[in-house]
Amino acid sequence: MSRHEKGRPLPSGIDEPVFSEPWQAEAFALTVALHEKGFFSWGEWAEVLSAEVKAPGAAQDGSDYYDCWLRALEKLLAAKGVAPQHDVDQLAAAWQRAAHATPHGKPILLENDPECGQ
Structure with a gap:
């Protein structure tokens, strides 16, 4: 701004x-x-x-x-x-896994979570 x-x-x-x-x-x-x-x-x-x-x-x-x-x-x-805190914690963990699984320079997407859809 x-x-x-x-x-x-x-x-x-x-x-x-x-x-x-x-x-x-x-x-x-x-x-x-x-x-x-x-x-x-x-x-x-x-x-x-x-x-x-x-x-x-x-x-x-x-x-x-x-x-x-x-x-x-x-x-x-x-x-x-x-x-609920449990849901927030699960989502935060999914984003963390997605961040670790995303190649450098690429956007971090929740779909990049290796456990997504399991």
Whole structure:
């Protein structure tokens, strides 16, 4: 996104991207979309995210903020019955296997999981 996209400049002093990795932006967008669809309130979200950020082992400097964000999203969706943790774990494992099975320079596709369709 450019500094002046949609006529809204970034606040002064922000010269770096807001997200350091594409997955962080995707997790953020997914959270907003799920809230807009009514899966959870912002109050619920704030409570679960706050618990993750304050959890033992969380980085004091906030460097793991989006890791906390993702864990909070997974926990909230599991609690709501939208995406049970077991299903999330299985899908994550499938993507990991697909990544390892994909030749360098090629797109990682879930179909590349050697266990896909078994």
